[in-house]
Amino acid sequence: MKNIVTVQDGTEYIYPKDASPLLSSGEAVLLDIRTEYEFSYKRFEAKETVFIPFEEFTIELIEQYKGKLIIIADSFGLESKKLYPVLKENNFNALCLACGMHDWERVGMTIVVSIDFQLSGSCRCQLKPKRMVSKNK
Numbered sequence: 001m002k003n004i005v006t007v008q009d010g011t012e013y014i015y016p017k018d019a020s021p022l023l024s025s026g027e028a029v030l031l032d033i034r035t036e037y038e039f040s041y042k043r044f045e046a047k048e049t050v051f052i053p054f055e056e057f058t059i060e061l062i063e064q065y066k067g068k069l070i071i072i073a074d075s076f077g078l079e080s081k082k083l084y085p086v087l088k089e090n091n092f093n094a095l096c097l098a099c100g101m102h103d104w105e106r107v108g109m110t111i112v113v114s115i116d117f118q119l120s121g122s123c124r125c126q127l128k129p130k131r132m133v134s135k136n137k
Contacts, residue, residue, distance in 0.1 A: 011084050013098040016109045019071050028069040033079055042101060045110035054079045059090050066092060073097040
């Protein structure tokens with residue numbers, strides 16, 4: 001495997017262009033730990049994706065993937081860094097996707113978009129579905 005970057009704390013990252021072939025071929029599984037809103041709107045193009053929001057993650061939920069390379073992905077690479085040591089301590093073969101969905105999309109990797117779940121907001125903490133249905137009508 002090429003272009004694996006190890007940072008000072010030992011976390012290993014893979015760039016989107018290097019992760020894409022592994023995910024397309026089924027050599028790796030993508031563990032998407034973003035929020036349900038984020039996952040519903042934009043999805044990574046991968047042969048096998050496991051969606052488990054970061055807050056709901058338990059090691060038992062991914063036990064069946066122990067023999068595969070797991071690429072942990074989030075929006076910007078911040079939450080995946082927190083989950084990486086948990087997987088390594090439990091003997092999983094894992095890497096973090098460098099800069100998450102942000103970089104995946106920026107470098108032109110394929111994504112699946114659902115306009116029904118498009119988000120809007122001035123920052124990540126204020127994201128809401130764009131098509132909100134008013135219950136007051």
